[in-house]
């Protein structure tokens with residue numbers, strides 16, 4: 593039986609060459625030369641001035657919020673349909689997450705609800721997330737509203753490296769932005785993250801906090817100052833071995849990885865046309881998706897039926913994943929959920945499945961996955 597894996601990075605010769613180079617030179621910790629090149633190439637790809645490689649998307653979110661000044665009691669808007677790190681990064685700063693519902697077309701924050709949340713809660717910042725490779729539909733409207741109200745934007749492009757809105761790259765809309773680069777994202781190094789900004793003060797602050805809040809670490813500083821710190825800090829910088837993998841990944845991203853991901857997304861939509869389900873998200877206007885994951889949605893289905901379909905697919909070698917657990921369902925976070933009539937995140941969680949989306953899938957694999965899926969659907973549902 594063939595196994596269709598959900599996602600994994602393409603590792604080739606150049607990853608091995610750079611990793612070997614690190615091992616030969618023997619410098620394993622942060623601040624390695626490959627990591628520096630990785631940061632520079634990432635920044636250049638997005639046309640952003642500053643980039644810092646860190647150990648995860650989660651640590652990137654945390655330290656980015658700290659750097660823009662989020663602290664105890666501040667309110668931060670987060671989308672209801674997203675990674676749990678978006679909410680935990682806020683509580684890590686002792687701030688209060690304001691959870692706002694998403695729209696159905698791209699699963700980005702709903703502009704009208706953001707407007708309402710701003711009116712009621714006067715947040716200091718907003719986390720703008722692009723889900724499964726699709727640029728959030730209301731990005732430009734939300735950005736201009738936030739600029740007007742002086743609300744800072746932390747953009748989370750973790751799932752959408754390479755996607756764009758009217759030719760402007762995802763990751764360039766926020767005052768500061770982050771990417772996760774763990775193995776199953778658009779590029780992957782194992783566990784990793786990247787923080788980007790054009791604001792020099794934010795960059796220096798992020799770098800300081802991620803380096804234990806120790807300000808005298810450069811070659812210019814005398815040795816005896818090295819262990820002085822300004823207060824609470826974190827050890828979040830990316831180690832050199834991972835920086836070497838990251839450098840290789842970003843160098844081949846546009847040429848090798850991105851076209852494959854996009855082809856898979858488009859081919860899925862061509863091959864899987866039926867009355868049982870549809871693809872959850874749409875490309876809107878000039879916005880370009882990178883199809884990080886391909887998520888299908890059943891208009892009418894019981895949750896227990898969906899689960900049994902998912903389990904049957906797993907048994908047949910088709911690795912699926914559920915939608916995100918709506919963040920407002922996580923009762924152990926101290927947060928505020930903006931009331932609304934739609935409750936879209938919950939509906940999506942209850943009725944959708946994410947299909948294998950790894951870059952090595954061929955058209956014949958997609959057809960095969962479809963055959964397996966339809967067979968199960970006929971047996972289980974219809």
Ligand SMILES: *Cc1c(COP(=O)(O)O)cnc(C)c1O
Nearest residue numbers: 648649650675677750751772774
């Ligand atoms: C994966 C992901 C994160 C967390 O990144 P890690 O590297 O797993 O810590 C944050 N935000 C979004 C949108 C993600 O998809």
